[in-house]
Amino acid sequence: MASLLALKGRDKLEWYKVCDSVGTGLENNLDVDNMRKILSFSYYDMPSHLRNCLLYLSMFPKDSSIDKSHLILLWIAEGFIQGTKPGQSLFELGESYLNELINRSLVQPKYNAYDYMSCRVHDMVLDLLCSLSREENFATTLNDAVDLSPSMKVRRLSLQNSTATDAAALQVANMSMEQVRSVVCQSAFKLLPALSSFRVLRVLDLEECNISEDSSLEKLGNLVHLRYLGLGEIWPRLLPEEISNLRFLQTLVVDYTGNLPSRIGQLKDLICIRVNGKPDVPKGIGNLTSLEELSSIDIDSIEILQEMGNLMELRVLDIGNTDVLVHRSFAEWLCKLRKLERLRITEAEFEDDELILDDWDVAPKHIRALELGNAGFSRLPDWMKPLFLPHLCSLEAYVEELHQEDFKILGDLPALRSLDLRLGHEWAGLPRRFTAAAGSFPCLSYLRMKGYVQPFEFQQGAMPKLETLDSTFLWWEMTQIARNSGGYDLGLRNLSSLKLVTGYVAQRNR
Incomplete structure (x- = not known):
């Protein structure tokens, strides 16, 4: 209630509206139905774009810990986030949407050592969202507790049934998939219909699934409307080259150790490439000038590094290769990444005379996390001061020599x-x-x-x-x-x- 009233202006009539709207719900505060009326009022009081974003959380199982960036990228793929201001990215706007839902106490943030990187929904709020989702036919959820009508028109499909019974498979088989825009599969990959049955799919999230060798992705290239593609562990470890046909693709998340498709540079709408396996970056990466996240990858040549000089929108960069990192041009490139929020360097071993970041002499003002592993500096750089790093939450690095005055500077980082x-x-x-x-x-x-x-x-x-x-x-x-x-x-x-x-x-x- 406090969060709801805090968003209202100091207008007596507005406050009376709130009082009248929730008054009946408070007559019996032990009644769950009345409590839902209060929660429903908070829901209907929101603008429509926030309602869609909140309803999308009904696609995830109870007690799920939902990665923040994962959720925002799904919202972007669905088209829920629009109307950015000059200089503002879709992700930044989506982050403001999530913060507003948190401020309204409808979503709960979960913190790691330095920032909230995931969120969850209270069980009572999730029950309301699932109920509203069914009423509005926003999403169709298949789990152990829900019996679906075969005649239901499916717009978004959430497969949460881990048992994958014959009855569940029959239910899915009888559904029409022609209007499905979004598929989120948690642990029921065997229930997923053939990819050829989808015509207008924008989101295919299979990140929690093991995609076995006998599962075919050969029709993946036909999903021409796809914006978000998330794939779990793939066997065999090979992404089909047909991914380059997905010209509207914005996000590619995959868990495997093979190489990226050679023609990935054709997907100029990509804003996020996240690969758990550190593949080499292919030629053509410099064409992806809208790219905001690139992780976890290796840079295998100076030519590729020079090509990546075009990626000026990067917010998140996670790299592991050491051969190129000692090159001066790497530090020069870092100086140009003015929107960088997180830099992570892993598996890096350096000689004493190869402290690669001493030439990094300009601080990215939005930086939140520097996780440099064994890479670092001979002395604390001049830009590592509170004036230049007001948002820095996490610092991991090697510093060859640190003095008390340097330690005091670190202590002043707010x-x-x-x-x-x-x-x-x-x-x-x-x-x-x-x-x-x-x-x-x-x-x-x-x-x-x-x-x-x-x-x-x-x-x-x-x-x-x-x-x-x-x-x-x-x-x-x-x-x-x-x-x-x-x-x-x-x-x-x-x-x-x-x-x-x-x-x-x-x-x-x-």
Whole structure:
């Protein structure tokens, strides 16, 4: 109720309308039907585009954890997100839709270490959505508890029945698929009709399915209206080249380790390529100038890297290949990605003189997460300051040399929730002890630092939200401190939210 009223203006008549609309629902607050009336009022009070987005959540099973970007990309494929402002992408607008549903308390965010990356729907809200979905024929759900009418016209199909009984298969077989716009299959791949039966399909989400060797994707290229294609584990590990026929395709999500189709550069409407397997990027990738997400891939040549210089809309980049990353042009390209929100580098091993990101000298102002693995910097870069990184929530990197003043700068980052640093102090013999001062790291909940020499000191009022501390202690330095000062005090008692401390005690030969 508070969320509903907060969205109303300070107009007495508007508030009276709210009171009159929900008054009957409050007469018996133990009655589920009356509670649904209140929830229904919140639903009908929303603009139509938000209603469609909310109803789409009825396509997912109870207690599902729904990936945020997955949901927004489905909304985009359905055409629910339209009317962007200059400089605003469809994804950004979709993110604002989801935030509004969260603010109305109709969707619940689920947080990881640094941001909400998924969401869920309360059981009572989901019951309402499923009921409204059936009434409006928005979506047809097949699960163990629903008996479908064969004569029902299917617009969107959600296959949630894991048992895949003969009766369920018969129900699906008797349905007309000619008007189906969207198929979301959770665990009932055997119930999926032949792809040739779909005429106007825009969404095919099979990400939770194992697509076995005897399952054919040969008609996939005929789904010419497809905007969203999500495929689970594929056997054999081969995507058909016919995917290049899907000229309206916006999102490609696939779980396999084979190569991408060689003609993927023809799909100029693509905004997201997400592959769990790090395939090499094919030639022609530079034609995909609308691409906003590219993960998880390898860049196998300088030529491909130069071609990727055209991808200026990237928000998410996840790469693993090391040969190209040490090239100066990679850092120069990063300087141009002004819309980058997340950079992830995995499986990277570098020599001491190949700290590839020292030439990265401009901060992307929208960056939220830097997960660089073993890649990083010789010193903390000048742009890693609160003024330039107001939204940075997660930092994982290698820093060869970190000073107390650098640590203080990190402590002033206003949104930082997760900090994971590997330092070169242990091998360089740098005697550094970091002090977290009062008021520093106001949002930090996870701290992991490895490779430094002396232990932390936490002052009263530092890291008020820290829950997890993971640290390395070198036995030799610890004993020296204890002998010289009669002991040492880390100040752990000053960390009021601390729940878990993990320490690794190492003995270095002198």
